[in-house]
Amino acid sequence: QVQLVESGGGLVQAGGSLRLSCTASGRTFDSYTVGWFRQAPGKEREFIAAINWSGGAIYYGDSVKGRFTIRRDNAKNAMYLHMNSLKLEDTAVYYCAASDQASPIRLRTQAFVSVWGQGTQVTVSS
16 A cells, blocks of 8 residues: 655745645555545545546546646656645645545545545645
8 A cells, every 4th residue: 555745835825836746655656546635724625636547537626627737657656736826715735645446536535545645734825
């Protein structure tokens, strides 16, 4: 089973951009569907995006479509979330997640997540 570590969070102004990284340990990263969730204070954890093992299937949550892009680099055991046109409401702790059984669209459901990262804080200021 892989272990996931996020990085790249921080403080950014509204309208700005940020790139999050998720690095995996373990030799089977390329067999996992991986994705991103976020959780704002007082709110439920929200699905952001997911990508299958080859990168050929991608699914986004409605709140980030057109602004966020998910990518993966299996040679580096890494996944990325490029966030553009950031809004105040994007402020949250961002988590990477992996599943060894779900497709990207099914990874919307947290029950299919088998591994979570520890989270990285993204704060968007006005």
